[in-house]
Amino acid sequence: MRFESYEVGDFFDEMFGENGQPRASARSLLTNIEKLPEGELLNRQRATESTLLQMGITFNVYGEHAGMEKIFPFDLVPRIVPAAEWSRIERGLKQRITALNHFIDDLYHDQKILRDGVLPAEIVLSSKAFRKQCIGFNPPRGIWCHVTGTDLVRHRDGQIYVLEDNLRCPSGVSYVLENRAVMKSMFPQVFAASKIRPVANYPSRLRDMLEFLAPDHVTCPRCVLLTPGIYNSAYFEHSFLAQQMGIELVEGRDLVVDDGYICMRTTKGFERVDVIYRRIDDDFLDPQSFRPDSMLGVPGLMEVYRNGNVALANAPGGGVADDKVVYAYVPRIVKYYLGEDIILPNVPTYICAEEDDLKYVLEHLDELVVKAANESGGYGMLVGPHSTQEQRTEFAEKVKANPRNYIGQPTLALSRVPTLVGDHFEGRHVDLRPYILYGKEIFVLPGGLTRVALKKGSLVVNSSQGGGSKDTWVLADAPVPEKDEPVPPSPLRPATIVA
Amino acid sequence: MLSRVADSIYWMSRYGERAENVARFIDVNLQLMLDAPSGEDQQWEPLVNTTGDSEAFNKRYGEATRQNVIHFLTFDAENPNSILSCVRSARENARTIREIISSEMWLQLNKFYLMVTAATENLSAKANPHEFFTEVKNANHLFNGIAGATMTHGEPWHFFQMARMLERADKTSRILDVKYFILLRSVQDVGTPLDDIQWAAVLRSASAFEMYRKRHGRISPKGVVEFVLLDREFPRAIHFCLLASRDSLHAISGTPVGTFRHAPEKLLGQLCSDLSFTSIDEVINSGLHEYLDNLQARMNQVAAGIYEAFFALKTPNSPKRMSQHQTQ
Numbered sequence: 001m002r003f004e005s006y007e008v009g010d011f012f013d014e015m016f017g018e019n020g021q022p023r024a025s026a027r028s029l030l031t032n033i034e035k036l037p038e039g040e041l042l043n044r045q046r047a048t049e050s051t052l053l054q055m056g057i058t059f060n061v062y063g064e065h066a067g068m069e070k071i072f073p074f075d076l077v078p079r080i081v082p083a084a085e086w087s088r089i090e091r092g093l094k095q096r097i098t099a100l101n102h103f104i105d106d107l108y109h110d111q112k113i114l115r116d117g118v119l120p121a122e123i124v125l126s127s128k129a130f131r132k133q134c135i136g137f138n139p140p141r142g143i144w145c146h147v148t149g150t151d152l153v154r155h156r157d158g159q160i161y162v163l164e165d166n167l168r169c170p171s172g173v174s175y176v177l178e179n180r181a182v183m184k185s186m187f188p189q190v191f192a193a194s195k196i197r198p199v200a201n202y203p204s205r206l207r208d209m210l211e212f213l214a215p216d217h218v219t220c221p222r223c224v225l226l227t228p229g230i231y232n233s234a235y236f237e238h239s240f241l242a243q244q245m246g247i248e249l250v251e252g253r254d255l256v257v258d259d260g261y262i263c264m265r266t267t268k269g270f271e272r273v274d275v276i277y278r279r280i281d282d283d284f285l286d287p288q289s290f291r292p293d294s295m296l297g298v299p300g301l302m303e304v305y306r307n308g309n310v311a312l313a314n315a316p317g318g319g320v321a322d323d324k325v326v327y328a329y330v331p332r333i334v335k336y337y338l339g340e341d342i343i344l345p346n347v348p349t350y351i352c353a354e355e356d357d358l359k360y361v362l363e364h365l366d367e368l369v370v371k372a373a374n375e376s377g378g379y380g381m382l383v384g385p386h387s388t389q390e391q392r393t394e395f396a397e398k399v400k401a402n403p404r405n406y407i408g409q410p411t412l413a414l415s416r417v418p419t420l421v422g423d424h425f426e427g428r429h430v431d432l433r434p435y436i437l438y439g440k441e442i443f444v445l446p447g448g449l450t451r452v453a454l455k456k457g458s459l460v461v462n463s464s465q466g467g468g469s470k471d472t473w474v475l476a477d478a479p480v481p482e483k484d485e486p487v488p489p490s491p492l493r494p495a496t497i498v499a
Numbered sequence: 500m501l502s503r504v505a506d507s508i509y510w511m512s513r514y515g516e517r518a519e520n521v522a523r524f525i526d527v528n529l530q531l532m533l534d535a536p537s538g539e540d541q542q543w544e545p546l547v548n549t550t551g552d553s554e555a556f557n558k559r560y561g562e563a564t565r566q567n568v569i570h571f572l573t574f575d576a577e578n579p580n581s582i583l584s585c586v587r588s589a590r591e592n593a594r595t596i597r598e599i600i601s602s603e604m605w606l607q608l609n610k611f612y613l614m615v616t617a618a619t620e621n622l623s624a625k626a627n628p629h630e631f632f633t634e635v636k637n638a639n640h641l642f643n644g645i646a647g648a649t650m651t652h653g654e655p656w657h658f659f660q661m662a663r664m665l666e667r668a669d670k671t672s673r674i675l676d677v678k679y680f681i682l683l684r685s686v687q688d689v690g691t692p693l694d695d696i697q698w699a700a701v702l703r704s705a706s707a708f709e710m711y712r713k714r715h716g717r718i719s720p721k722g723v724v725e726f727v728l729l730d731r732e733f734p735r736a737i738h739f740c741l742l743a744s745r746d747s748l749h750a751i752s753g754t755p756v757g758t759f760r761h762a763p764e765k766l767l768g769q770l771c772s773d774l775s776f777t778s779i780d781e782v783i784n785s786g787l788h789e790y791l792d793n794l795q796a797r798m799n800q801v802a803a804g805i806y807e808a809f810f811a812l813k814t815p816n817s818p819k820r821m822s823q824h825q826t827q
Contacts, residue, residue: 230595243598265502265812
């Protein structure tokens with residue numbers, strides 16, 4: 001199958017330059033794909049899908065078809081990130097996470113940043129994710145955001161922007177690992193010829209990070225992964241990570257508080273647990289501290305946590321820093337705590353809580369993407385250029401009723417990657433979610449989840465909304481990283497794009 | 500090992516075995532009906548009686564026709580003991596313990612499930628059910644084989660084995676019972692060539708025909724019952740299954756065989772002793788159906804004991820956990 005008829009279009013293409021020539025990083029892959037016998041790539045694509053289904057690598061669908069399992073569609077053409085570019089992304093992410101961790105710690109202690117007026121106190125303190133239960137608390141080793149999945153996008157201008165910080169329970173890393181395994185079996189010759197940085201050690205890194213959090217007196221810490229259970233959309237990932245790390249996968253009902261410690265029920269009695277990698281939201285963690293109707297959590301967990309007898313990753317309360325309104329202030333947060341300019345810029349953001357911005361957003365609903373502050377998974381958002389007048393009117397009412405809860409951003413022309421559509425390639429929009437672990441040091445997994453909007457022209461990449469994924473190849477032939485050149489905050493104007 | 504995990508392994512194993520055995524006793528009836536003299540009534544009601552689900556069946560289907568009964572036991576999603584429901588439950592349990600079982604086991608169970616759901620949608624499986632039942636049997640054989648060959652033979656495996664053997668013992672007793680119910684309808688056939696043919700069909704559905712020939716030669720009702728009930732070496736015989744289940748139970752707790760520390764060890768130990776010291780004449784004289792009925796009740800007590808001893812660990816303030824679907 002060949003790329004002759006492939007259209008780069010009016011977008012940044014990750015594989016081809018503006019002149020239609022393949023980028024240097026993609027040449028080896030392209031040659032290999034074009035060398036395949038006719039129909040072979042399609043066969044491999046089909047074989048992959050049936051493998052995924054048979055292996056039960058699926059997610060659960062909520063809403064209309066509740067209870068159904070679907071495979072997360074996977075496209076064989078990978079996204080390639082050159083070494084130099086990755087090195088800047090990595091430094092940018094480390095900077096961002098370091099600053100956000102300072103920020104969270106400050107919020108639950110002296111709130112200096114609020115007193116210095118860097119961002120309005122009422123915005124932070126009114127965030128749903130600000131947890132009064134955490135005020136004054138010192139988490140083990142001073143870390144709040146242990147696992148982060150930051151969403152990055154590239155605009156038409158070629159610049160990479162941070163779209164969202166996901167500090168609560170970001171999911172998707174299991175697909176990164178599985179996608180890589182599939183690709184290695186499909187294209188061994190490409191892997192042999194290119195220097196692609198491996199991702200397979202993520203589970204070991206994660207386990208090291210968890211063990212690092214254990215109370216000092218514990219020599220051989222027992223870590224567990226706490227899942228809401230089999231009906232959660234990310235259950236496959238929970239189970240997969242537990243298996244890969246070799247730790248126990250537990251549900252809330254497996255854990256009890258016994259004599260000031262967290263214990264799990266086993267066939268031989270109760271056994272103590274030292275570190276919990278929890279994949280349950282704060283709200284459901286402990287019915288005695290948060291939502292009393294939660295059946296998923298462990299009654300009394302927070303008290304054990306506050307007494308330092310168990311560690312939790314991520315720390316409860318950390319979600320305040322990925323509030324989509326707080327997001328708008330991250331460049332200032334970085335400057336405030338680190339005295340540095342931000343390396344990876346934000347997408348310019350209009351904060352509806354501010355009068356001028358609100359006015360602008362309401363007048364430009366047809367061009368902007370408007371998002372609710374505390375939703376994820378592509379829910380609760382309006383993509384202006386793709387909306388109808390009726391949807392906009394309805395959404396405007398919601399925004400006016402609760403401006404604090406909304407932000408607006410220009411609709412980005414997300415970059416594209418060739419994607420198999422029927423029997424040929426077409427460009428499809430992608431984003432990138434790298435994963436960052438904060439333990440003894442900050443580790444950025446070289447790669448991440450490239451999500452692709454499979455519907456023609458669509459910009460929504462979420463799995464729940466018709467998105468798929470691709471493998472992400474970070475190349476290793478790293479020249480010396482260039483000097484840090486912070487990018488000016490927003491060279492970006494509201495764009496009018498979208499096929 | 501987590502109690503919940505042990506519970507899930509236990510039920511994954513039982514449901515897989517149950518699916519296989521439901522296929523077996525539908526198959527025995529199919530064979531029996533094929534051998535029935537032409538013009539003879541097709542007997543499908545006994546099958547529903549043996550499963551213990553006759554109330555649910557009568558309410559929703561009414562007449563026990565071949566089609567109704569096969570659908571009820573095979574593809575009926577509302578019947579928790581249909582093959583479809585069993586495989587689905589086995590897979591649901593496996594899904595909660597994917598990090599415990601080997602990935603090969605999961606792969607096979609998932610394929611098993613996809614095969615049965617595909618058959619539900621594909622009507623040809625119903626037109627030729629025999630082939631489908633063979634596939635179900637083979638799928639579970641493969642699953643068991645993979646488990647034995649890929650899973651460490653430690654505590655989780657012993658839960659798997661204990662559950663499988665308990666389930667198989669229960670279902671073998673029901674396969675014997677099918678013949679009893681058919682006898683009820685046609686007492687005049689006892690001792691006729693037809694009777695022999697029917698007993699041979701019972702053996703076949705327990706995959707016991709050839710092994711029986713080697714042990715007893717001639718087909719006789721007494722010989723068949725003795726073989727399927729009391730044989731210590733044939734792996735689908737009730738006695739064999741219960742001994743194997745007992746061994747695994749003791750491997751889990753570490754208690755020496757011949758002694759007991761909790762209720763299931765006591766109950767299962769007593770049951771094994773009774774089978775060891777029972778002669779076939781005593782069984783026949785006490786009435787085969789009554790004997791099997793009693794046996795099934797005692798096996799249910801063992802299962803209830805296992806639940807109490809391993810899965811329902813109590814804390815002062817924890818709510819009681821619900822058991823999964825019990826045997827019939």
